[in-house]
Amino acid sequence: GENVEQHPSTLSVQEGDSAVIKCTYSDSASNYFPWYKQELGKGPQLIIDIRSNVGEKKDQRIAVTLNKTAKHFSLHITETQPEDSAVYFCAARWTQAGTALIFGKGTTLSVSS
Amino acid sequence: DAGVIQSPRHEVTEMGQEVTLRCKPISGHDYLFWYRQTMMRGLELLIYFNNNVPIDDSGMPEDRFSAKMPNASFSTLKIQPSEPRDSAVYFCASSLRPAGDTEAFFGQGTRLTVV
Numbered sequence: 325g326e327n328v329e330q331h332p333s334t335l336s337v338q339e340g341d342s343a344v345i346k347c348t349y350s351d352s353a354s355n356y357f358p359w360y361k362q363e364l365g366k367g368p369q370l371i372i373d374i375r376s377n378v379g380e381k382k383d384q385r386i387a388v389t390l391n392k393t394a395k396h397f398s399l400h401i402t403e404t405q406p407e408d409s410a411v412y413f414c415a416a417r418w419t420q421a422g423t424a425l426i427f428g429k430g431t432t433l434s435v436s437s
Numbered sequence: 438d439a440g441v442i443q444s445p446r447h448e449v450t451e452m453g454q455e456v457t458l459r460c461k462p463i464s465g466h467d468y469l470f471w472y473r474q475t476m477m478r479g480l481e482l483l484i485y486f487n488n489n490v491p492i493d494d495s496g497m498p499e500d501r502f503s504a505k506m507p508n509a510s511f512s513t514l515k516i517q518p519s520e521p522r523d524s525a526v527y528f529c530a531s532s533l534r535p536a537g538d539t540e541a542f543f544g545q546g547t548r549l550t551v552v
Binding site: 327330355356358360365366368369370375413417418419423424425426427428429431 | 442452468470472478479481482484485487492493495528530535536537539540543545546
């Protein structure tokens with residue numbers, strides 16, 4: 325089945341710095357790659373996604389890049405703020421199941437002011 | 438809509454007891470997913486339903502776990518008998534269309550502790 329690897333597991337940055345989280349996936353047929361943010365005591369929430377026909381997508385301070393040849397994708401957060409502190413999950417659509425998302429293990433981002 | 442509603446929020450039980458977790462998806466969503474979150478393994482897909490029918494349960498750990506969806510507005514995840522290694526946060530999520538076509542919305546989770 326699909327396997328999604330995510331790095332790093334923890335990331336600490338100063339407010340205003342950039343943060344980058346990287347993921348790799350195994351299923352070459354995967355075509356959808358969302359990123360979820362989980363705040364303490366809450367369920368994950370979608371923040372941005374990208375499809376396989378696009379190499380990059382940006383939404384204000386967050387951006388996602390996709391390299392289908394290398395089977396990896398990354399989340400970029402610029403001008404980080406303390407409220408960006410959370411656990412971030414990447415995911416890939418599992419094509420064999422047809423309609424389920426397989427998640428990475430998560431990255432705990434801490435932004436200090 | 439109130440979003441995906443899970444109950445209870447916290448559950449503490451003794452090893453060997455039966456545990457039932459409940460989920461109410463967003464009205465009109467045809468897909469429902471159960472995930473388990475642990476530090477070691479992250480978010481694992483356990484099972485998902487389409488129009489109340491289980492489609493893939495290959496992530497269910499073993500026969501002690503079972504899930505049902507008797508109607509479009511309710512699903513349960515049951516563990517019998519429970520074991521300490523089942524301690525985790527269990528999430529239910531729902532989506533209007535297949536994953537990748539629309540967003541999956543998660544509930545707030547049930548934190549299960551088996552002692």
